[in-house]
């Protein structure tokens with residue numbers, strides 16, 4: 410599945426093999442930064458570092474950080490302030506595609522739809538009962 414793409418970091422063409430988003434040079438560069446970021450984060454006093462602190466300190470794009478979290482290379486379970494933007498609202502999410510708020514909202518909406526359906530069912534049954542009741 411090799412495919413020629415241009416590297417989003419440096420603009421050079423490279424063979425995209427589905428494993429790397431960037432060219433080999435940039436990939437090596439990213440790996441070096443990853444090692445540094447990871448080493449930094451592993452120190453207890455840095456565990457709670459925010460995305461902004463890390464991007465400023467290492468002079469990297471937040472996107473790079475998001476990618477590492479998405480791929481599970483940086484675990485939000487270990488580093489509570491890390492995450493990536495929610496597909497729905499852009500707030501920081503830590504697992505799945507959505508943030509906790511959106512997940513809750515969607516769950517509520519679904520619950521409301523279900524409740525409405527239950528109500529409709531209940532009304533239907535009631536009508537049924539009344540109808541038969543009247544007949545008797």
Ligand SMILES: [Zn+2]
Pocket residue numbers: 416417418419420421431432433434435436
């Ligand atoms: Zn590149």
Ligand SMILES: [Zn+2]
Pocket residue numbers: 495496497498499500507508509510511512
């Ligand atoms: Zn959200």
